[in-house]
Amino acid sequence: xxxxxxxxxxxxxxxxxxxxxxxxxxxxxxxxxxxxxxxxxxxxxxxxxxxxxxxxxxxxxxxxxxxxxxxxxxxxxxxxxxxxxxxxxxxxxxxxxxxxxxxxxxxxxxxxxxxxxxxxxxxxxxxxxxxxxxxxxxxxxxxxxxxxxxxxxxxxxxxxxxxxxxxxxxxxxxxxxxxxxxxxxxxxxxxxxxxxxxxxxxxxxxxxxxxxxxxxxxxxxxxxxxxxxxxxxxxxxxxxxxxxxxxxxxxxxxxxxxxxxxxxxxxxxxxxxxxxxxxxxxxxxxxxxxxxxxxxxxxxxxxxxxxxxxxxxxxxxxxxxxxxxxxxxxxxxxxxxxxxxxxxxxxxxxxxxxxxxxxxxxxxxxxxxxxxxxxxxxxxxxxxxxxxxxxxxxxxxxxxxxxxxxxxxxxxxxxxxxxxxxxxxxxxxxxxxxxxxxxxxxxxxxxxxxxxxxxxxxxxxxxxxxxxxxxxxxxxxxxxxxxxxxxxxxxxxxxxxxx
Amino acid sequence: xxxxxxxxxxxxxxxxxxxxxxxxxxxxxxxxxxxxxxxxxxxxxxxxxxxxxxxxxxxxxxxxxxxxxxxxxxxxxxxxxxxxxxxxxxxxxxxxxxxxxxxxxxxxxxxxxxxxxxxxxxxxxxxxxxxxxxxxxxxxxxxxxxxxxxxxxxxxxxxxxxxxxxxxxxxxxxxxxxxxxxxxxxxxxxxxxxxxxxxxxxxxxxxxxxxxxxxxxxxxxxxxxxxxxxxxxxxxxxxxxxxxxxxxxxxxxxxxxxxxxxxxxxxxxxxxxxxxxxxxxxxxxxxxxxxxxxxxxxxxxxxxxxxxxxxxxxxxxxxxxxxxxxxxxxxxxxxxxxxxxxxxxxxxxxxxxxxxxxxxxxxxxxxxxxxxxxxxxxxxxxxxxxxxxxxxxxxxxxxxxxxxxxxxxxxxxxxxxxxxxxxxxxxxxxxxxxxxxxxxxxxxxxxxxxxxxxxxxxxxxxxxxxxxxxxxxxxxxxxxxxxxxxxxxxxxxxxxxxx
Numbered sequence: 001x002x003x004x005x006x007x008x009x010x011x012x013x014x015x016x017x018x019x020x021x022x023x024x025x026x027x028x029x030x031x032x033x034x035x036x037x038x039x040x041x042x043x044x045x046x047x048x049x050x051x052x053x054x055x056x057x058x059x060x061x062x063x064x065x066x067x068x069x070x071x072x073x074x075x076x077x078x079x080x081x082x083x084x085x086x087x088x089x090x091x092x093x094x095x096x097x098x099x100x101x102x103x104x105x106x107x108x109x110x111x112x113x114x115x116x117x118x119x120x121x122x123x124x125x126x127x128x129x130x131x132x133x134x135x136x137x138x139x140x141x142x143x144x145x146x147x148x149x150x151x152x153x154x155x156x157x158x159x160x161x162x163x164x165x166x167x168x169x170x171x172x173x174x175x176x177x178x179x180x181x182x183x184x185x186x187x188x189x190x191x192x193x194x195x196x197x198x199x200x201x202x203x204x205x206x207x208x209x210x211x212x213x214x215x216x217x218x219x220x221x222x223x224x225x226x227x228x229x230x231x232x233x234x235x236x237x238x239x240x241x242x243x244x245x246x247x248x249x250x251x252x253x254x255x256x257x258x259x260x261x262x263x264x265x266x267x268x269x270x271x272x273x274x275x276x277x278x279x280x281x282x283x284x285x286x287x288x289x290x291x292x293x294x295x296x297x298x299x300x301x302x303x304x305x306x307x308x309x310x311x312x313x314x315x316x317x318x319x320x321x322x323x324x325x326x327x328x329x330x331x332x333x334x335x336x337x338x339x340x341x342x343x344x345x346x347x348x349x350x351x352x353x354x355x356x357x358x359x360x361x362x363x364x365x366x367x368x369x370x371x372x373x374x375x376x377x378x379x380x381x382x383x384x385x386x387x388x389x390x391x392x393x394x395x396x397x398x399x400x401x402x403x404x405x406x407x408x409x410x411x412x413x414x415x416x417x418x419x420x421x422x423x424x425x426x427x428x429x430x431x432x433x434x435x436x437x438x439x440x441x442x443x444x445x446x447x448x449x450x451x452x453x454x455x456x457x458x459x460x461x462x463x464x465x466x467x468x469x470x471x472x473x474x475x476x477x478x479x480x481x482x483x484x485x486x487x488x489x490x491x492x493x494x495x496x497x498x499x
Numbered sequence: 500x501x502x503x504x505x506x507x508x509x510x511x512x513x514x515x516x517x518x519x520x521x522x523x524x525x526x527x528x529x530x531x532x533x534x535x536x537x538x539x540x541x542x543x544x545x546x547x548x549x550x551x552x553x554x555x556x557x558x559x560x561x562x563x564x565x566x567x568x569x570x571x572x573x574x575x576x577x578x579x580x581x582x583x584x585x586x587x588x589x590x591x592x593x594x595x596x597x598x599x600x601x602x603x604x605x606x607x608x609x610x611x612x613x614x615x616x617x618x619x620x621x622x623x624x625x626x627x628x629x630x631x632x633x634x635x636x637x638x639x640x641x642x643x644x645x646x647x648x649x650x651x652x653x654x655x656x657x658x659x660x661x662x663x664x665x666x667x668x669x670x671x672x673x674x675x676x677x678x679x680x681x682x683x684x685x686x687x688x689x690x691x692x693x694x695x696x697x698x699x700x701x702x703x704x705x706x707x708x709x710x711x712x713x714x715x716x717x718x719x720x721x722x723x724x725x726x727x728x729x730x731x732x733x734x735x736x737x738x739x740x741x742x743x744x745x746x747x748x749x750x751x752x753x754x755x756x757x758x759x760x761x762x763x764x765x766x767x768x769x770x771x772x773x774x775x776x777x778x779x780x781x782x783x784x785x786x787x788x789x790x791x792x793x794x795x796x797x798x799x800x801x802x803x804x805x806x807x808x809x810x811x812x813x814x815x816x817x818x819x820x821x822x823x824x825x826x827x828x829x830x831x832x833x834x835x836x837x838x839x840x841x842x843x844x845x846x847x848x849x850x851x852x853x854x855x856x857x858x859x860x861x862x863x864x865x866x867x868x869x870x871x872x873x874x875x876x877x878x879x880x881x882x883x884x885x886x887x888x889x890x891x892x893x894x895x896x897x898x899x900x901x902x903x904x905x906x907x908x909x910x911x912x913x914x915x916x917x918x919x920x921x922x923x924x925x926x927x928x929x930x931x932x933x934x935x936x937x938x939x940x941x942x943x944x945x946x947x948x949x950x951x952x953x954x955x956x957x958x959x960x961x962x963x964x965x966x967x968x969x970x971x972x973x974x975x976x977x978x979x980x981x982x983x984x985x986x987x988x989x990x991x992x993x994x995x996x997x998x
Binding site for chain 2: 013014017018020021024025027028032033034035036037038039040041043044047048050051055226227228229230232242243244245246248283284
């Protein structure tokens with residue numbers, strides 16, 4: 001191997017190690033850290049992140065990138081070319097931000113977060129509005145830094161989207177989302193007018209310890225390997241990759257909402273399957289991660305919805321579930337359970353939305369954050385704009401800020417711009433992806449009835465997971481489907497299932 | 500504050516953060532990491548350690564040390580002077596080792612460890628002997644690096660001792676240990692000839708979950724604050740400081756040895772009390788740690804032995820213990836329990852030794868490692884030398900290497916030299932320290948009978964903990980006792996208790 005390439009790989013391996021150390025610090029903070037550990041943990045995380053950033057913007061690394069840039073493509077393996085492309089991308093993005101800016105921005109976001117917690121408690125957007133104005137200014141400044149020297153970007157949200165979902169732009173997504181909205185709004189209206197299935201049993205009490213038992217069993221039985229991971233309880237469920245053989249999930253237990261734990265477990269398993277299924281040759285390198293927020297979400301949503309809310313899935317699992325929670329589910333048939341977990345109803349809260357209405361929530365946020373960034377919406381007008389859009393798209397109007405524009409942490413913790421599109425990209429691609437899997441293996445649903453997911457696992461590994469970050473999202477979507485990202489398979493799936 | 504001093508503090512705070520991040524990685528590895536996480540975790544730890552080391556030997560840091568070295572002492576606070584002294588010490592020691600040497604040495608030790616595991620299994624020292632020879636050579640090389648430019652050190656083990664127990668030398672410790680040995684050997688002989696107390700109940704079955712409950716309760720009731728820490732199960736018990744408000748302990752449960760968990764919990768609580776009791780002004784700085792291995796051990800042994808094996812302690816706790824484990828202890832009186840846990844008997848294994856014989860085990864190792872380093876003992880002659888010393892000092896002779904010179908991991912994992920003296924320094928100072936506490940507060944034993952440790956906690960905080968690493972060990976010993984480290988109070992304590 002070329003010495004410069006070898007050095008570059010070693011440097012990026014260290015950067016990756018430091019980032020994963022940060023993930024360990026976060027995991028511990030969310031699971032087992034004692035109450036008084038907070039202050040020192042915040043400092044520790046900032047320091048390790050800084051160490052990783054320093055290594056990334058090191059002039060010696062820039063020199064190695066230049067040197068390896070001169071290597072002819074033909075002399076490099078596919079993995080090496082993919083590595084160099086991603087390494088350059090990470091370096092360029094990191095070095096566009098002036099030193100000091102990030103620390104200042106993080107500091108502001110940390111303060112904003114505290115104020116948001118208060119504002120939500122007081123149910124008063126005005127409390128946090130001045131902070132959000134500053135956040136918008138910071139987020140615009142970030143756009144400008146990234147935009148410097150680029151000509152392809154036409155909207156200030158583009159660089160933010162590029163960060164999470166490389167290769168996608170505001171304009172493209174607006175077109176795509178408009179198509180989707182055109183299909184969804186009438187569909188939701190039609191489904192809302194139908195008679196509602198029984199859902200009383202979904203809020204019956206199920207003891208925590210029994211739920212933990214079942215969720216571990218369920219994760220194992222859909223293919224999660226506890227030698228290479230573990231499941232713990234946290235306030236917000238998440239998946240985190242701490243090593244090639246250490247990909248952990250967390251879940252949340254609600255004693256009067258059995259579905260909360262079930263679907264968050266399946267969802268996080270979907271994320272974990274992706275990370276656990278990467279090619280071993282990418283272990284410990286920057287290629288050894290899912291390629292984008294949207295693609296990652298497609299894998300979790302595929303398992304949560306296409307698989308986990310299907311009749312076939314519960315044909316196998318419901319008898320187990322019913323036996324485990326006989327007090328809560330003894331009088332509930334499989335069909336009642338299936339209809340209950342798939343009830344469609346417009347609501348105010350994104351995280352509680354069903355799979356039909358969910359993307360309407362996301363697209364409202366996507367449009368609003370793009371308007372905040374390009375100046376066509378002022379922060380002071382946010383609550384009204386939010387409520388109007390809910391009424392137009394979902395037919396429901398929030399009666400308070402807490403139920404409206406204060407509900408999600410994203411803008412008050414991470415910044416404005418590029419925060420939400422990944423959720424809908426994920427939903428759309430999950431349908432394209434599952435459609436492609438079924439086309440290749442029509443027997444997958446039948447196997448699910450037997451509790452057998454091996455064909456699906458293999459197909460996903462071969463067609464999605466193995467590429468890690470070696471393919472950018474659109475390259476991957478093309479390779480899997482032969483097409484661009486599209487809303488059609490998703491809408492067709494919904495119509496098939498619900499009409 | 501002087502800008503150079505401020506910068507220096509910020510740099511050392513980052514170094515400290517990175518070191519504590521390593522501690523989080525280790526804690527997780529020992530407690531909850533899934534089986535297949537090992538390989539990537541090893542790399543991650545090495546990378547974060549390297550990042551800390553790079554920051555420590557950074558030329559810019561050297562410049563700041565020079566600049567702050569010019570500040571007149573009178574212009575600095577006591578904490579600032581202590582910080583600069585420790586900072587210089589850490590920098591000088593780190594920069595004496597040529598880059599690359601440490602990685603090579605660690606690599607060798609990692610290999611040696613694997614071979615040692617095999618050798619122990621095969622019960623054959625010869626398997627690991629060639630590796631140990633290399634270790635001795637590496638350890639001598641380390642001495643030479645540290646020794647460069649110093650004139651005070653007369654023995655190649657001195658720099659190793661200096662690392663763990665600053666200010667102590669091989670010669671001083673040999674004199675001190677010879678005194679101790681002179682007292683201990685006849686004492687052990689006399690106690691061995693007495694009739695043995697009843698100990699059958701100590702190996703009765705006590706279920707794991709019941710032990711965990713009791714040990715958490717016990718830790719809480721001797722003053723361990725679970726808002727600032729937690730207790731988990733590991734193969735080897737340890738204490739680890741992850742932040743000023745996050746000092747964790749671990750323990751080991753043996754279902755047929757209740758005492759294993761009890762005394763390791765009390766021992767680790769002693770370590771934790773020290774770290775939790777430091778002055779808040781030292782939080783997050785390099786001063787915010789116990790000052791040496793030996794002083795740390797004194798605090799754990801004080802709680803484990805002076806307190807935790809006392810009649811007063813169990814007068815309060817035994818009724819609780821007996822009620823909790825009524826099947827195992829129902830027919831055992833307080834006096835029988837007290838005598839059972841204080842049984843003295845020469846044995847072959849250090850970690851299972853009682854408090855009378857324990858230091859004989861340690862001093863054998865101390866002498867042997869000093870001889871290996873100065874060349875007066877060859878590696879090939881180690882097993883014989885070991886066995887002879889056991890026979891001379893303890894009157895027992897190992898019949899195998901596994902029970903002899905292969906029993907401790909230290910030489911096969913950390914290196915040769917300076918590995919053991921801290922245990923005996925700890926035992927000696929624990930007695931001096933407890934004597935001083937009793938002199939100031941003769942009511943402490945009476946309070947222990949009531950399960951009240953507040954006076955002892957306050958005295959330790961005021962006289963030991965608050966100084967952190969601001970005082971070096973001998974300064975601290977002087978301040979507490981008015982004397983040097985001495986074996987007399989320890990021997991007097993043993994004679995009072997056992998004769």
